[in-house]
Amino acid sequence: MFFSEKIISKLLKLPTPFYYYDVDIFEMTIKKVIEASKNINGKIHYALKANHQNRLLGIVAKSGLGADCVSGGEIQKALENGISAESIVFAGVGKTDAEIEYAIKNKVFCLNVESIEELMVIDSIAQKMNDKVSIALRINPNVDAYTHKFITTGLEENKFGINASDLKDALEKLSNLKNVELIGIHFHIGSQITDLSVFKNLCLKINEILRFLEERRIEVNHINVGGGLGINYMYPDEHLFPDFEGYFNVFEKFLERRPNQQLHFELGRALVAQCGALICKVIFHKTSGKKHFLILDSGMNHLIRPALYEAYHKMENISKYNELNVMLYDVCGPICETTDYFGKNVLLPETQRGDYIAVRSAGAYGEVMASNYNLRGYPSVYFSDEI
Numbered sequence: 001m002f003f004s005e006k007i008i009s010k011l012l013k014l015p016t017p018f019y020y021y022d023v024d025i026f027e028m029t030i031k032k033v034i035e036a037s038k039n040i041n042g043k044i045h046y047a048l049k050a051n052h053q054n055r056l057l058g059i060v061a062k063s064g065l066g067a068d069c070v071s072g073g074e075i076q077k078a079l080e081n082g083i084s085a086e087s088i089v090f091a092g093v094g095k096t097d098a099e100i101e102y103a104i105k106n107k108v109f110c111l112n113v114e115s116i117e118e119l120m121v122i123d124s125i126a127q128k129m130n131d132k133v134s135i136a137l138r139i140n141p142n143v144d145a146y147t148h149k150f151i152t153t154g155l156e157e158n159k160f161g162i163n164a165s166d167l168k169d170a171l172e173k174l175s176n177l178k179n180v181e182l183i184g185i186h187f188h189i190g191s192q193i194t195d196l197s198v199f200k201n202l203c204l205k206i207n208e209i210l211r212f213l214e215e216r217r218i219e220v221n222h223i224n225v226g227g228g229l230g231i232n233y234m235y236p237d238e239h240l241f242p243d244f245e246g247y248f249n250v251f252e253k254f255l256e257r258r259p260n261q262q263l264h265f266e267l268g269r270a271l272v273a274q275c276g277a278l279i280c281k282v283i284f285h286k287t288s289g290k291k292h293f294l295i296l297d298s299g300m301n302h303l304i305r306p307a308l309y310e311a312y313h314k315m316e317n318i319s320k321y322n323e324l325n326v327m328l329y330d331v332c333g334p335i336c337e338t339t340d341y342f343g344k345n346v347l348l349p350e351t352q353r354g355d356y357i358a359v360r361s362a363g364a365y366g367e368v369m370a371s372n373y374n375l376r377g378y379p380s381v382y383f384s385d386e387i
């Protein structure tokens, strides 16, 4: 169980709202992903965008995982927390000149290039710095991730990557550039992918691209397949850890890798989502006709996923574990927006003002997206071994 009785009694004494991270679960998840990837000659880069808490990044650094960063700020954070530059990949559709310079200066392993224009800019900045930069081309493979349309990134209509049909053009341009070296190809087709056959489709597309490159006598030693492995938001206790073995097996089975080619993964959500929960307090319970609303002291300002992606998060009333009477509630935040709710028709024990509600699986894309909207302040943070 995520919440032991002992932990709950401690949590109920803390002022809300706050993010709570179970450090053991995070460490166990990292251990499991490393174990599952042992036979695949793959490097895992933790995607900082999911959660960049220093405490968690320290664990990432200690475990030897690399980092996937999408801004200069994230590169700096990774370095400050002991993640080595040679294990950092730098992606992002809008890298500024200053960020590119910063990445080059700090000698990150590879820049994942998302457009032909960006390629030219990186080359000219590297030239000015009298340096040569390792790059991978991020290719948009037009593979459907069958996830929410707001977190789909690998379709032609999405802004990410170089369209596969522009690859020939990109390679021609590249052949004339002196300050960039093509070492790999990169993909990332979306997030919260739970159907593993999507990754098989990605592999088949990558195989085509590898053949296309080989026909042109272009060798790449690195294949970065991005992140995207989903988690179980419905039943977090039964599925605290994703099926890492099944995930890696897909790439082992379907990717026609040459012996010299190393695989790279950029996992975020799958590593950090289940170790976190947002703990809030019920400020009011009100009714409107047959509806019961619970108004919490935290909402889309601290966890925007339900408002942004209509995402589901399991909720628990941790003040009322022994209450047998249940009711349906719309669980809302305090923000002046109609979309500010965590769930509608949520079955909870009979709940009162002052009860603590835990919003589960909030470790990824939760705290990192928190805002000070309505000037309600930011949530506090507690770790399981520090309370």
Ligand SMILES: Cc1ncc(COP(=O)(O)O)c(C=O)c1O
Pocket (backbone or CB within 6 Å): 047, 049, 050, 068, 091, 092, 188, 190, 191, 192, 226, 227, 228, 229, 266, 267, 268, 269, 270, 364
């Ligand atoms: C380029 C890139 N890599 C990796 C990730 C991490 O994805 P996830 O958290 O779904 O594993 C993202 C997320 O948006 C991304 O844009």
